[in-house]
Amino acid sequence: METPLTRNILPGKSPPDLPRYEKAGGYVALRKALRMAPEAVTAVVKESNLRGRGGAGFPTAQKWSFVPMGDDAPHPKYIICNADEMEPGTFKDRLLLEGDPHQLIEGMIVSAYAVQADVGYIFLRWAYKLAAQRLEQAIAEAYRKGYLGRNILGSEYSLELHLHVSAGRYMCGEETALLNALEGKRANPRAKPPYPQVSGLWGKPTIVNNVETLCNVPHIVNYGAAWFKNLSHGTDGGTKLYGVSGKVKKPGLWELPMGTTVREILEEHAGGMRDGYRFRGLLPGGASTDFIVADQLDVAMDFDSMQAAGSRLGTGTMIVLDDKTCPVGMLHNLEHFFAQESCGWCTPCWSGLSWVEQILQGMEEGNGQASDLERLQSHVRLLGPGHTFCALAPGAAEPLQSGLKYFGDDFDRHIREKRCPWRGR
């Protein structure tokens, strides 16, 4: 089984420096890309069916194709790597950032070339200190070797690349809020249209892609679209970093074919539940995805299959709920997070989420009312798509609506017994 994204990453070892990265075939894709027309690079990425790994699964080449090209295109154009990774339960980009920084940098240069970007930023969350250090070092190495800067490898193409370390807020990961954060403003999202590809950072054409998305690009350019599609078990191309946290025997992160089943990831790679714990459900791709439960374990972890199962692939890092953990308490924890991180721009989100948080807290404390369930259901509706400016609120509604659906008995018990049955009060 091929694992292109993690082949240079050895547990406990420092990442490859430039000479080692080159020896392993690094920067060959960049040389190859520079001999291609920019549109040809986009074409091979399109052919590969690469879809964004940041959560929404938008086809990468399609995103790039909205960027104005040619002599009349506005400049500077920007490319941004979204390395904010603050989705609870998500720890995949960190591995790529710490484990093989040159892979990301090469991915950014090749992608930047495809849209003819002039300046790139890596938008990194502050908590990833080691990643910051390693990226700084790798960027400096790449400049010294002529992979960055003016006239890359003697070509006509030039790119400046900078690291921006965020001052922290979940909202910064939303791509238009991220643009505001980079401009030194509050990270509220922007109205779309105009889309960032046309009018983004400082009003110039900008693409924002996730770390894992960009890391795939050099391999696609090197080995071709057919190879990439073959890595996957389904129609979306490539491998995927899948993770598991919670009370399983071996929590961790693995690069596997896109479309590996939930069961294989949970039972084979994560070793199944710890002794004495039973499986109740899981959030397949971070905090803002719908629960899936025991009879859905044979679903493939890819974008379309997860959607058909009523959830989303999201970030592909699952959070497991066991039978000794209170589902209402878990939802309280999740909705507390969303309420805290709401940027305050729209009422259903900032006001609604604090209501939701209070209702769940009341239930946990033994003050649940029969009418609470209806109130939670109405918030699910109000938080849903179409009522708010960005996807934070709909994301917050996903675990809540599916939690109400699958763990209704647990909600009822809280209300009936006037206590949390898990806390032994």
Add this chain to the structure above:
Amino acid sequence: MLSEQERSEIQAESQHYPNNRALCIEALKIVQQHRGWVSDEGIADVAEALGMTCVELESVATFYNMIFRKPVGKHVILLCDSVSCWIMGYERLREHLGVRLGIGLGETSADGCFTLLPNVCLGACDHAPAMMIGGNHYQDLDPARIDEILAKYQKEEREEEREPADGNTTDA
């Protein structure tokens, strides 16, 4: 006023951004790095240096979690309170830290040594529960491990007291 050091660090960062406004978060971080937190004076200093109003800068400073607008202890403990850590025992750790340090979330210990803050997911969910102190990540935590880590910081603290500040202390 900004110190020479602060000024030159901000200057170095300015090469990465096309205008002063974009530099403001970076500048706030630099001031915080040197002064421990961002006071009203810190806001005024940065605003003046970048040609922004204090109100404008304040609205940015208060938005971001890692800009501290209140004084903090020497070491800030960021305890992850997100979902995977919650499942793996966050509440027990919070109580344990509270007892050991005599403080609740958002508070600073009487000796000024530690501030305890809750924090969103630290990206260590497969090694939950997790926390950070300064730039260091600590994971797979339980109360015993917390005691070891606190003891290490407290020992350093005592050693520093014995050799009064000549600025040569190193971070662990």
